[in-house]
Amino acid sequence: LAEISDTQLVQPPQQQRSRKTMDQILDAAEVLLGEKNFDDLSINDIVEKAGCSVGAFYGRFRDKEALLHALDERYFADFIAEGEQVLTLSQWDGKSAEDIVRAVLEFLVTSYSRQRGLLRTLSLRARLRDDARFQARERQAWTLFQKLQELLLERSAEIPYSNPEIVIKFGFQTVFYSLREFILWGDMIGGISLSPEQVVSELTRIYLDYLGVPNEIQPPNRAV
Amino acid sequence: LAEISDTQLVQPPQQQRSRKTMDQILDAAEVLLGEKNFDDLSINDIVEKAGCSVGAFYGRFRDKEALLHALDERYFADFIAEGEQVLTLSQWDGKSAEDIVRAVLEFLVTSYSRQRGLLRTLSLRARLRDDARFQARERQAWTLFQKLQELLLERSAEIPYSNPEIVIKFGFQTVFYSLREFILWGDMIGGISLSPEQVVSELTRIYLDYLGVPNEIQPPNRAV
DNA sequence: TGTACATCAGTGAACGCGCGTTCACTGATGTAC
DNA sequence: TGTACATCAGTGAACGCGCGTTCACTGATGTAC
Numbered sequence: 001l002a003e004i005s006d007t008q009l010v011q012p013p014q015q016q017r018s019r020k021t022m023d024q025i026l027d028a029a030e031v032l033l034g035e036k037n038f039d040d041l042s043i044n045d046i047v048e049k050a051g052c053s054v055g056a057f058y059g060r061f062r063d064k065e066a067l068l069h070a071l072d073e074r075y076f077a078d079f080i081a082e083g084e085q086v087l088t089l090s091q092w093d094g095k096s097a098e099d100i101v102r103a104v105l106e107f108l109v110t111s112y113s114r115q116r117g118l119l120r121t122l123s124l125r126a127r128l129r130d131d132a133r134f135q136a137r138e139r140q141a142w143t144l145f146q147k148l149q150e151l152l153l154e155r156s157a158e159i160p161y162s163n164p165e166i167v168i169k170f171g172f173q174t175v176f177y178s179l180r181e182f183i184l185w186g187d188m189i190g191g192i193s194l195s196p197e198q199v200v201s202e203l204t205r206i207y208l209d210y211l212g213v214p215n216e217i218q219p220p221n222r223a224v
Numbered sequence: 225l226a227e228i229s230d231t232q233l234v235q236p237p238q239q240q241r242s243r244k245t246m247d248q249i250l251d252a253a254e255v256l257l258g259e260k261n262f263d264d265l266s267i268n269d270i271v272e273k274a275g276c277s278v279g280a281f282y283g284r285f286r287d288k289e290a291l292l293h294a295l296d297e298r299y300f301a302d303f304i305a306e307g308e309q310v311l312t313l314s315q316w317d318g319k320s321a322e323d324i325v326r327a328v329l330e331f332l333v334t335s336y337s338r339q340r341g342l343l344r345t346l347s348l349r350a351r352l353r354d355d356a357r358f359q360a361r362e363r364q365a366w367t368l369f370q371k372l373q374e375l376l377l378e379r380s381a382e383i384p385y386s387n388p389e390i391v392i393k394f395g396f397q398t399v400f401y402s403l404r405e406f407i408l409w410g411d412m413i414g415g416i417s418l419s420p421e422q423v424v425s426e427l428t429r430i431y432l433d434y435l436g437v438p439n440e441i442q443p444p445n446r447a448v
Numbered sequence: 449t450g451t452a453c454a455t456c457a458g459t460g461a462a463c464g465c466g467c468g469t470t471c472a473c474t475g476a477t478g479t480a481c
Numbered sequence: 482t483g484t485a486c487a488t489c490a491g492t493g494a495a496c497g498c499g500c501g502t503t504c505a506c507t508g509a510t511g512t513a514c
Contacts, residue, residue: 011456015510018457037352042500053459054502060457064501124351127344127409128261135412142415167443169416170426177402185351188359191366192393202394209433219391235489239477242490266467277492278469284490288468 004073008066010059022060024050026074029067034117038068038125069133072122076137079111080144087147097155097213102204104148105179109196112183120184145172152211160212171210175203192223228297232290234283246284248274250298253291258341262292262349293357296346300361303335304368311371321379321437326428328372329403333420336407344408369396376435384436395434399427416447 004022006012013019028049032041043064047057061067086107092100112119126134149168156164182199194202198220205217228246230236237243252273256265267288271281285291310331316324336343350358373392380388406423418426422444429441 014456017509021457039352043502044500055460055504056458058502120351124348127348127412128263161443163443163445166416166445166447169447170418170443171430173406173415174398174402174427174430177405178398181401181405188351191397192390194394203398206395206398206430206434209436210430212433219385219387219394221387221390223390223393238489241476245490267469268467279471279493280491282469 003077004070008062008069008073010062013060018060021050021052021056024052025057025060025067026071030071030115030118032117033071033121038121065131068121068125071118072134072137075115075118075122076140079141082111083107083141083144084147087144087151089147089151092151097152097158097211098204098208098215098217100148100151101207102200105175105200105203108176108179109183109200112180113196116184123180123184145176148172155213158211158213164211167211171207174210175207179203194220194223198223227301228294232286232293232297234286237284242284245274245276245280248276249281249284249291250295254295254339254342257295257345262345289355292345292349295342296358296361299339299342299346300364303365306335307331307365307368308371311368311375313371313375316375321376321382321435322428322432322439322441324372324375325431326424329399329424329427329431332400332403333407333424336404337420340408347404347408369400372396379437382435382437388435391435395431398434399431403427418444418447422447 004012013022025046029041029046032045032049036045043054043057046067047054050057057067061070086103122134123138125131126138149165149172152159152168153164159167161167179199182194183196186193201217202219205215205219208215208217228236237246249270253265253270256269256273260269267278267281270291271278274281281291285294310327346358347362349355350362373389373396376383376392377388383391385391403423406418407420410417425441426443429439429443432439432441
């Protein structure tokens with residue numbers, strides 16, 4: 001399990017029971033964020049669900065904001081670890097660009113769907129406050145993209161443009177942006193609704209078509 | 225100039241001077257939203273900039289939220305009007321899908337750039353509160369898309385898929401989502417930075433490639 | 449094995465701050481005769 | 482043209498509510514001798 005950096009905490013847990021309390025607070029908040037915005041969650045809501053007192057909360061976390069940072073760290077550590085596994089360079093030898101892109105998008109959809117509530121809050125937070133740390137963490141996720149870029153560049157013979165790097169980047173960004181919108185906010189903003197698998201398929205095709213890489217992915221016949 | 229629906233107001237302005245006060249409040253808030261979030265704006269900030277008192281504010285608007293709704297209405301009325309002009313069906317006779325798509329995306333980029341602050345706030349709002357009206361207004365913008373869809377369907381001979389409607393929809397949504405991210409939040413979330421013109425060009429190409437419509441748009445040689 | 453002491457952990461009532469909102473009052477505008 | 486009255490518009494100090502945070506206190510755990 002991921003460790004939380006000390007700067008967020010009043011004091012790192014010294015005993016098992018306080019470790020347990022802290023985890024219960026983190027878990028409770030994570031669940032509640034599936035239902036409510038962070039701002040609409042009171043400390044009381046959280047500690048009630050966690051089964052401890054307000055004082056216990058402040059025994060662990062400097063303030064309410066620190067809780068969110070802790071959740072952020074916990075999620076991103078897992079995210080990066082899983083992502084690096086998916087993108088381990090060697091395992092993709094001999095595979096096509098299509099395979100790689102699809103795997104990355106599948107990973108993103110899975111990870112974002114699983115922690116939808118938390119990620120909604122975090123992405124709102126990065127936009128609301130100018131807390132550099134949230135933005136930094138969001139940028140950190142882009143380092144993952146570096147590996148994807150490497151893999152695609154190795155296959156740039158398939159890409160009929162003089163500057164493959166720029167289309168690889170812009171294409172990924174476009175696809176990533178809309179993937180995030182589809183998964184995190186797709187239900188609120190109207191428009192077409194496709195299943196997660198269809199979204200992955202279509203975004204893969206969008207990316208490959210844009211890169212100029214031939215593929216045989218067929219669009220769905222109807223929406224869900 | 226757009227009228228604000230009465231439901232937001234304590235009373236519609238009866239005299240010129242109150243009309244003026246109201247406009248000054250709206251204008252002041254619009255400017256301030258370019259610098260701050262709505263939540264970080266106090267009524268005092270707004271009335272100070274508008275040059276009136278707190279009481280004058282509440283003489284016009286039911287509450288703080290009503291101000292945002294009024295701004296929303298004012299913006300969207302203009303947006304829809306301009307958008308319908310761009311998409312007037314007749315004027316596109318004989319023009320290619322590429323011309324149409326590019327014009328629509330240019331319009332979106334221009335409109336969103338001009339009111340970046342307000343639109344940031346509105347899109348956050350639609351996600352934060354579950355105020356159905358913001359979401360409804362956001363959906364309303366999709367009606368514009370209906371016209372684009374018509375125009376593209378007329379040209380579906382160019383689209384080599386059995387179900388052109390679904391790719392037209394999904395493609396537009398993807399392109400629109402990422403356009404909005406690029407314009408409203410592009411500076412915060414890292415990644416590549418292209419000029420607005422380049423974004424329009426690339427997104428046009430992404431859309432056309434995805435639709436399977438041949439085009440000769442060339443990617444940029446370098447980012448800005 | 450027992451005792452004394454330090455530190456950790458947890459409790460929950462009370463505090464306090466910020467900001468949206470109210471309200472008693474003054475002044476401006478319009479209208480009827 | 483003047484007067485009386487109703488309504489509109491605007492003022493800004495004071496209020497009040499919600500919720501994050503504090504703090505005085507109790508209990509648990511660990512350690513030294």
